[in-house]
Every structure is written in C-alpha cells, then in structure tokens.
Amino acid sequence: MSNRLLHLDQVTKSFPGVLALDKASLDIRSGEVHGLVGENGAGKSTIIKVLAGVYVPDGGRLTIGGRVIDPITPESVHAAGVRFIHQELHLVPHFTVTESVFMGQEVRGRFGLDTGGMRRRAEAFLRDVLAVSIPGNRLIRDLGTAERKLVQIARALIDEAAKVVVFDEPTAPLASEECATLMHAIARLKDRGISILYVSHYLNEITDICDRVTVFRNGRSVSVFDDIEDSTGQDLIAAMVGRELEDLYPENRRTPQASLLELENYSGTGFRNVSFRLRAGEILGIAGLIGSGREELIDTIYGLRRSTSGTLRLRSRQLRMRAPKDAIDAGIVLVPRDRRHDGLVLPMTVSENVTLATLDAISRFGLENRRRARQQTEEQISALDIRPSDPEKVVRLLSGGNQQKVVLGRWLLKNADVYLLDEPTVGVDVGARSEIYALVDRLAKDGSGVIVSSSDPGELIGICDRIAVMMRGEIVSVLDASDLSLDHLISVTTGAEPTEAAHG
Amino acid sequence: MTELTSNRSSSLLRHLFVRFGFLLAFFAFFVFFAAWNPVFLQGGNLLNIVEGSAILLIVALGMTLIVATGGIDLSVGIALDFGAAFAIVAMKSYGADWITAAALGVSGGSIVGIVNAILVVGLRISPFMATLGTFFIGSSVQRIFTNGGGPISHRRMPDEFRNLAMGDIGGVPVEVIVAAVLCVIYFLVLERSIHGRRIHAMGMQRLASIVAGIRVNRVLIASYIVAAMTCAIGGLIAAASIRMFTPLSGFSYLLDAIAAVFIGAALHPRGRPNVLGTIAGVLFLGMVVNGLNLMGLNFNVKDALSGIILVSALALAVAQRKMR
C-alpha cells in the first residue's frame, strides 16, 4: 500500500432521515484509473461532494499523499492537488478557448494580460496532454460537446499541479464517437502519472479504462475489484445490486385491459420511431441512460415539445399536443422529473399547488371557493399522508417525498387516464417511495395507464408490467418485467449486452 | 414567520425588523410630518393625500398585475396618455358624449396593451425591452399627433366628464371612488379569484405553471390589455381634472408606480406583488410628498428628498423581505 495516494477512510454522512454514507471508504493509488460505480442513491455523488469539500462529513477522514486533510474544504483539497471535472460544463459560451482555460487564473504580462502566452500554453496543453488541436481563439459555443469537455479538463489541469482528477459522469452528454476522444485523453493523463477517479453509469467504459473499481451500495463501499481485467460487467452488476429484500414494491400484478395509448413511429427531437401500446391497468416502464431520449419522449407526449412525425392515439383517437393543457384535457398528466422547477410553484402553499390544475372545480363565479380548496387539499393530504398536514405550508419547505406527493395529489384530483411519471422517486426517502409505488399500483388497478420513466432499474422491475429500453433515441428492446432479472435489465440498458431491436 | 425561535435580544430585534421594519418607517414619517405641521393630521389634508394619490394608485394597480405575471411595464404612462387623448379628442372634435368619450379613451389605452401583448407573447421580447419600445413609439406618436407636444385643451367638456375629477358623491371625490372600485376589482381578481391564482403561479414559476396546464400566453395577453385599460382610466381622470390632454404627462407616474408595487411586494409575507401592499406603497409615497409640501421646502429640495426616500424605502422593503 505504499503507492496509495488518496484515502477516504470510514466516511459517514447523514441527512435528515437518510444515511447517505455509512463508513464508506475509497482509496486511489498513484497513477491508476479508479472506477466508482453504484446504483442511484448508493452514495457516489455524496462521497464526491465530501471529497470536494461541499459536504462536511459526520465522521471519517481524508488522507492525501500521507497527509491528513483537515478540515476538508474546497481550498484545502485544491491545494492538495485534487481537481474535479463536474458533470455540468460550466463554461461561458461566448468566451474563447484560451479565456475559458485560464478563467480565474489568468497570467499577467507586461501590458495587462499575457494573452499570447496564455494562448500558446492552452493550445500546447490541449495538444500535448489531451491530444487534440483546438485553436485558442475559437469560441466555446462553436465547439462540440466533447471539445468543450476537454476545455473543461484543461482548465482544471493547466496549473500542472493536479495529482488526482475526479471525472463525474463525463460521457453522459457525449455521442459514442466523442467518447473515444475523451477516453484517449484520460489515457494520456494516466501516462503522465496522474491518478483518476472515474464515476460512470456506463459499465463498458468502466471495464475498458479502469485499473481498479470500487462498488458502492446503500452508502457503503461493498467491494473493491483489484484486477478488473479478470472481471466482467456482470460481476460489477452483481456487486452493485446485491441481493436484498424487495418488499419496497407492491406484490400483486395487474391484469391489463383494453388499449389506451398508442404511439406509432413517434419521433421528435432526441428520439425517433418510437412505437408502443399502453393498456388500461398497465404500468409500462421506460429504461435508458442519460441521453437515451427518455426525457424528450415523455416531454413530447405531454406537449412540452412538438413531435416531428408519427402518431399518438388515445382511446383510438388521434391527438396532437400543442401544449400541456391539450394533454391534460385529453386525460394525460405528467409528474415531471425536476419537480422543484417544473412540478411545483415552490413559493406557493400546498393548497395552492394541489388545486392549481383543477381551479375550475373550486371556482364560484370565477372567485376561488377557499373552503372547497381547503377541503380538497385536506382530502389529498390525508389520502397521500402528506406531512406536515398543513394546507397552508409553503411547498418549498417540504421534503422531497412530500413535494412529490403534492404533485401526485394535484393529478389525483383530475382523475386522469394516463399518468406519465418521470423519475418519480428521485430524492424521495424510502418510506415515501413505497407509498408512491403503492399509489401507482392502485392507479393502474383502477383502470388508468401508467408510464414510468426511471433510471432506477430496481424500481422499474418492481412496479412495471413491461419495460421498454431506450438507447440513443430509440427503443431497443421491450422486456416483460415479471421474469426479468436486474442484471439483465442493467446489461441491456448500459449496452453491456447487445440487443436486437424489438417492437411492442 | 413561523420560526419564533428568536430567543436572544439581537434576534428579537431582527425579528421585529423583519416583521415590522417598513411599517415602523411608515409611522416614523407619519409622526414626523404630524409633529412638524399640525395641518398634516387634519381630516381635509388626509383626504388630500388620498385624492392626490388616486391616479397613481390606478396606474400602480395595472403595474401590480404586470409584475405579478413576472414582467414589468414601462409603458403605463403611454396608456394613460392615450386614454386622456382619445377621450379629449372624441369630445372636442367629434362632440362625443361623456360615456362614449370615456369608452373611447379606455379602448384607446388598450391599443398600448395589445401592442405590448403582441411583442411579449408573439415575438417573445422581454417585457422590459418590449414596453420600452412601446414607450418610445407611443411618445413619438403623441409628439407627431400634437405637432411637438402642445397640449390639447377642451374647456367646455360635459360636466359629467368633468365630474370624474372634480365631482363628489356624499363628500367623497369621484376619483377616489373610481380608484376604490378598481382596487376592489383588482383585489378580487388578483387575490381571490382562480385567474389571480394562475397569474401569480405563472409569475413565480412559469414552467411549472405550463406543466400544470395553465395557458400562459392567454393569461399574459389578457394581463397586458387589462393593465393598459386600467391606466387609461387614470388618464380619463387626469384629463378631466385639467380639462386638457398634456402629451407625455403619464411618464411621471412610472417610477412611483414601480416603487409602490415593489414596496407592496416586500410587505407581503411571501413577497408577492399584491393589491393591498400596492395601496400601502402608494399611500406611503403620497404621504411623503404631502408631508414634504407642508414642510414648506424648496421645490428642488423636496424633489431630491422624495427621491432619496424612495431609494431608502425600497432598500428597506427588500432587505426586510430578504431577511425572512
């Protein structure tokens, strides 16, 4: 262990109601590419934020190069040579490459800044270290996503003081051919003796470029693969998933009835030729990684974006959604993935949010019947067990789970036919999750159709009847959920296992 | 508000400030003016404050509506001018009776709102830029129409129209009654109706409102037109009180209207622009002007002081809200 460079030892971090990290450890050797994998909510992003000095851990310590870093602050970690390549690019679109690389660390020259020198250094760094030639005077907005990513990397590393670089989901926004450029750059960094912590959902990338891999599950570091060469994606998946009780999910299966929603060769920005049929009483899952087109598909069905071709039929009636109001009137409702921005009006109260889509029902001569609104809200509060049970509470102050219940409560008042749920349980604690699953199950049993788009494969298998897997904008496979194993679903979703195109 | 955890005296002070800061300032000014000149407190003078604030109040109501939708309207003065111009010209050149004249005035003002709505909703120009453009164009149109900005006077207007500004019902000036009626309507629509709920929701979080099925564009169009029509009613009163149309006179209400709305928003427990707060903001500004007048200050000094008080009041109001 003499070449251990960075060591996070027994780190614990809890948030109200959630133990996000439970004595998790991570050690990175000098000059290696170390992978970090785990399902959503396993604690990956929490430990990254602890390492970045964003979260203060409740316990545990950080050692870099034999020195204990205490306290862990953004400054102390930076001084110790740790750099972060965040998932978001954080670049100014109208800045040049040189300006972006040197942002906040500009070099002074004789008259003001040494622009020529900076440009030469930026170009040289991109060429020699990252093996791309990008002119320093190009504007960021004229670059492709992969090039922007490289500029972001150059900014983190230009001071030549980096010892460990943390990549957080670097390929998520990239097309497959762009990934190769990035992988190449990472290999070059490794050649220069820089250690890399590589966080990704794409297991094929992990097995391709990592030397060792740590697997997180439920806030713990459950296993370390010291020799990834001898392991396969399946081994990683087995470690990620573990074998746990699944009583989070309702037991019964439903019996789907008549066809409700039909999509035929439905295309739009970000997805194409999507065809499927949702029946009443059915829960259809949509799986896919970030960038697979899942989000765009849901948004388009709901009228937030326009479809470009293909048809959408609800109860055999062809519909064209121009705005969400059209979808709502037709009986299709959406629980959006970003509930804080798109789902709720945060500064408004529970009551105001719950009744927002059904205002006509509480109107008397256009005026709001406040008693009626309060009564309806209280019904939803008790039906969904929203806490605190105060209808006048501002929703900003509610927990994630309760906020989600407020969104659901709004649509329950509407009695919709089709429920689109986009990442319904992200940021929702376990207790509220099982309540939401039970509710979704009840909706389907009462004859509605439900589409659940989720990045959590366990959730999809747990509650869905069928699961459509999307990859790079297309449905590549439709799987029956009843005899589907987690490993298999993850393999199909992550591309670890090739699939033949399927239709449902 | 619910956090009554203030157990130290410093946080108690803070709590007092957060809760009552602006009201305290309001009363401090009130007491100061009353002490300076006892006339300030006389019933006649207090009525003067209200009467003198009527037009500003009407304009500020329109502004409240636009700010509630998440925008801002720099063209309220133009709508006011158009209201006055259409009414005066209808009476003077076409001999219209007072009702027709008033109706024409209000529809004249609505043109401004329609233009704003087209720019904001149709062309997706930001409200600031759109209404600034309307302001430019509207000002220019007035100059062209009046050949450089000379007033159009109409001394022999019908008494009924004249009474909009000069008459009273049971001792209460008609313009105060008009303003009060508008206040009640705005209060009901903005604070008590389902339309108001939609307006506030889209002003706070537009995307979430769209997802909740609110037809945001329709709400916006209606708001801009209604706000302009409201300002035009203010223009009718202005025209009636001086028996003429003075081009570009509406501009003087713009900044005070904005200030009143934001003071009012800061007074609201959740920081929303709201009718009652706007009324309080208008009365505060009216009180300051009246009090400074009674102090017998030089015109210029008075101007400067009210400007400085405006900045301070806004800063106080915003600070109070941010500390919540």
Add this chain to the structure above:
Amino acid sequence: MAEHGSPGRLSRLVDTAPLLIFALLLAYIAFEAHNFFSLLSFKLILNQSLPVVIICMGLAFVVMAGGDDVVSGGIDLSIPATAVLCAGIIAQWLATNGSLPVAVALAAGAALLVGAINALLVTRIGMTPLLTTLSMFVAVVGVNNVVTSSRRINVSDPVILWLRDGQIAGVPVGIPIVALIALSFYHLAHRTRIGLNMQAVGGSRDAAETSGLDVKKLQSASFILAATTGFIASFFVLARGSGSSPGVENNLMLEMVLATFLGAAFSGRRVVTLWGAVLGAVLVAAISIGFKSMGVNVFWTGLIKGSLILAVVAFGALAQRGRR
C-alpha cells in the same frame, strides 16, 4: 442534443438581419439626404454621440458582469443621471468662481458615491439592478436639481470650451480623446484579469463560482466603473450643451439603452460588448442626424428608434429560438 456543424441558411439570415436593417436604413438616408456621407457630417455624428458612447461603455460593463437578462441581470440606468449630476456640480462650482480641479474632484466623489450605493444595494441588500438603478436615477436627478436649482448654467471654462471647439488636425478634439478612452476600456475589459473575470461572471455565474471568482466584488466593481463613465461623460455633456441644463438625462438614458442593446445585436457573439455599444451609439446618432438632414420631422425619431429597437430585439429573440 446540441447539433454542431453549420447552422441553417435561415438562421444565418436571422443572425445578420439587424445589421442588414441598419445598412438599408443608412443607405436610404444617404440616398435621400445628399452630403450625408460627407466628412463634415461624419465628424458631426461622432461629436454628437460622444456622451452616449461613453456611458454606453459603462452600461456594457455592468451588463457584461451581471448577465444580459434586463430584469434579473445587470443593468445600470442611473449612469445618465450620474453624468448630469457631475455636470451640474462642475457647472455650479465654476459659476460660483471655484476652480476647475476642485469642481472635478467634487464631481468624481459624487460619481463614486453613486456607484458605491448601487453596488451596495445590489450585492448586499439584494435588490435587483433594474429596481436599484431606476430609483437611483430619480434620486440622483433630484439631487442634481438641488445643486443647480433646476436652472441652466452656462460654462465658459477654457477646458470645457476647448473640448467643444478644439481641433487636432481638423478633427474635433473630443473624438480622439474618446477613442483613447474607448481603447483603454477595451484593454480593461479584454486584457486584464478583472475585466475578463467580470465577463465570466456575467456569462455564467456558475462557471465563475466554480473557478473561484468573487462574484459580488466583481459586480460591485462594474457599478463603480459605470459611475466613472458617467463622470467622464459629464465633460462632454457640458461641452455639447455649453453648460449644464436640466432634463438632458431622460434622453441620454433612452439613447444609452437603445444603443447598448442594439450593439448586442451587432456583435457576432450576440452579447453586449464594448465595441457593440460604441458602434450602436454612433449609429443611433447617425440615424438621428440623418433623418434630421432629410428634413424628417424630429417628432418621428422616437417612433423610428422605438421600432428599430423592437425589430432588432425581436430578431435576437428569433435567433435564440432558432438556435435551441
């Protein structure tokens, strides 16, 4: 997601539309008004636009550091008021037999104070720049009216007269001076750390914060800088009007906003830039003078300017939509 490669022909047309509109307009003027492209009228245009050019650069700094959303981003509407206040202080001091250096020092102090108050209200109290600087505009104009008693004050100081009448090699002396100022501001914006960092803050606050920049400090600096441009512009306000006269600030403000945001439409990056602002100011002056020399009634200029800004901003909005 983001499709790279060449943008469509249509969107490129939309991109260049603002420039095209302007070129056509100038061509039309040149065709209608003879001598429009003569050296003399060129000098006249430049000379007339000097005060606006300077304050536009100040506004450009604030927008660069605050982002170009007019309501929530950076804007400083108080610069013209600052310029007029500085001019008023200098004129008043000179009129009471004071010396120029003291007058200049007083004016500079006043400008810095205004800038500091703006910065304080925006970065510490948390008021939006629009609300802050709009109300500061009112307050500063009020203070100026106290300083000058709302009178016109003639200035006959040789330095100011030299700025008005002096020539270097046949070129009015103001033009090379302002050109030098513009160059040094350009240096500040693009060749110094603080300038680049300011732009980073405005371009993406997240990016600036992850790069460890002090966002509040940089935004404050932009307001101080803006007030400084107001101070510098005051000399040219004095020179252009041969003294200080009340009411100049309204027109200056409108021209400043028009020119700066027009400039954004011209810049390749479609953001507010120094060069864009300067070019915008000169073009606005060119159009004003052009129409005047065509014999177009001056009352029409507001209409034309208003339509122009709307056209340009609407194309900007269209281009944005096309790009998404």
